[in-house]
Amino acid sequence: MEIYLYQGLIGLTYSMYLWLLAAGLSIAFGVLGILNFSHGALFMLGAYLAFTFYGVLGLNFWLAVLLSALSVAVLGAVLERFFLRQIYNLDLPFQLLLTFGFVLVFDDLVKMAWGGMFMIPPMPPFLSGSVPIFGRPFPMYNLFILFVGVAVAVGIWLLFDKTWWGRKVRAAAWNREMGGMLGLNVPGLYMVVFMLAAGLAALGGALSIPMRPVTPGLGTAMIIQAFIVAVIGGLGNLRGAFVGAIVVGMLTVYSTMLFPLFELFLPYVVMAAVLLLRPQGLLGGR
Amino acid sequence: MGLPRLLVRVSLALLIIALVFAPLWAGNFGVYLIMQVMLLSIFALGFNLLLGYTGLLSFGQAGFFAVGAYAAALILLEVPSLLLGIAGGVLAAGLAAVILGYLSVRLTEIYFTMLTLSFGMMIFSIVTRWRAVTGGDDGLTGIPRAPLELPFISVDLSALPNYYYFVLLVTLLAIWLMHRIVNSPFGLTLQAVRDSGVRAGFVGLPIRRYRLWSFVIAGLYAGLAGALLAPLERTITPIYSHWIYSSEPVLASLIGGIYVFAGPIVGSVLFIGIKEVVVRSTEYWMLVMGVIVIALVLGFRGGVLGRFQGQQKGD
DSSP: OHHHHHHHHHHHHHHHHHHHHHHHHHHIIIIIOOOOTTHHHHHHHHHHHHIIIIIISOOOHHHHHHHHHHHHHHHHHHHHHHTGGGSTTSOHHHHHHHHHHHHHHHHHHHHHHHOSOOBOOOOOGGGOSEEEETTEEEEHHHHHHHHHHHHHHHHHHHHHHHSHHHHHHHHHHHOHHHHHHTTOOHHHHHHHHHHHHHHHHHHHHHHHTTTSOBOTTHHHHHHHHHHHHHHHHOTTOHHHHHHHHHHHHHHHHHHHHHOGGGTTTHHHHHHHHHHHHOTTOTTOOO | OOSOHHHHHHHHHHHHHHHHTHHHHTHHHHHHHHHHHHHHHHHHHHHHIIIIITOOOOSOHHHHHHHHHHHHHHHHHHSOOHHHHHHHHHHHHHHHHHHHHHHHTTOOHHHHHHHHHHHHHHHHHHHHHOHHHHOGGGOBOOOOOOOEEOSSOEEOOOSHHHHHHHHHHHHHHHHHHHHHHHHSHHHHHHHHHHHOHHHHHHTTOOHHHHHHHHHHHHHHHHHHHHHHHHHHHSOBOGGGGSHHHHHHHHHHHHHHOTTSTTHHHHHHHHHHHHHHHHHHHOSOHHHHHHHHHHHHHHHOTTHHHHHHHTOOTTO
């Protein structure tokens, strides 16, 4: 029995990565209306940058994570200002294709800059080690990720629901034109929202480096996970993304343990079932 | 229409003559490349019936491509008859498209795209994990280019140029058939459904049934391209079922122009051509392709042919 509980905690850790990843995707879709195919690539860029700052240049771990999130947020501003802003009124296929173009570009740029090797930097010393939980050693780093995931969830919730800025964003997302007429700087809000989304993806990527190898294929692997999570929770629904992340994290851990043959298959089944039975997602309202 | 009919016909005739004599002027590698273009053209033509004519963006077409390829390979590994293998592959893909299409056409827009993506990846999961049948990550190898069994004669296709003629014939037939389809009342109805599903519904059209037919035809074409690929490459692996592979017909159609019949074909020529040229000077061909895609979306949404014919839909 304890092994199931223990695995549940491992699954929750994975869920928190998925949450950090899917949160930005959901924010961008919910506010800007753009499903960003390159969101996984931004996660990957965050991982590579953090690896460089922390693993190569030897900066302080916190500083490295912060710097990589900020750099990718700035990149997000550039993407929004010069590219996304031109396609808000286009049909969906063209929006998806533009961001798919980013995926191709970033994948190759990353190969150019960092090469194709696998890299795992050392665990930051103050987060290494483990604590006994359910009779087994649970890595400190996993506890740290659980904490970050919940903190980010609370932070985003406060930001969007309790601040004046959050209200302005919700107004602009609800009705872009009306918001503009009431004097909101809608383009500016959109840019900052997309910076936030990109920065969150990079934060997830940066925090993943001591846990998983950084490779050029990371972006394409992660974007599918992000799509599954966002769809299950309801596209554009932030709370849904949190729930979706937990569903997928748990599903992955327990199916790997109980039916390893179907571990790859099951998340897609859940995704398809949600789309067919509740396209608005588990937490979406109509 | 932009181009005079006669000019189009003469250039088409010249093109077909050039293709018939390709083994004489193109060399083995050239012939191989032309076959790549033809397979991608079939794949993309089917895909674009869904996107350009029906308004549905599928990101799971590689799933049907792989069903066609694996079914054809499994048959050919047992029974050395090319027609049986190809027909089996196409049928299997069609069957998969009927089942998954029946579910998929209930949704539209982004939800349709996400659902096809998940169906495609389900097929990828099966192909990767069902080792006993599909060979898992290693795929299937040693697929024979079996002879073409006709009523009184058996044609040997093991040499590349021989197989080339078979693929050329099938491709021309597939293109001709698609041309008939899109210009039929059925094809025109699809465009009505694309432009306004609500209105098309109000005049009494069974929209879902039209979308399903379009989906199934797209699946059959993907399956045909996959089935033809198996004896060409003689090895197939799960990458052909991955969503990244689904993006190839998307890119080819977009580059050529999704609102022109020949768009996916021209796009396939350019896609394979650009890749081939870029790969010679740098390994970073995806970067070049990405820049092209971004430029196309921002500036030339009608694709190469759309610009040519002065058709710019989707603005």
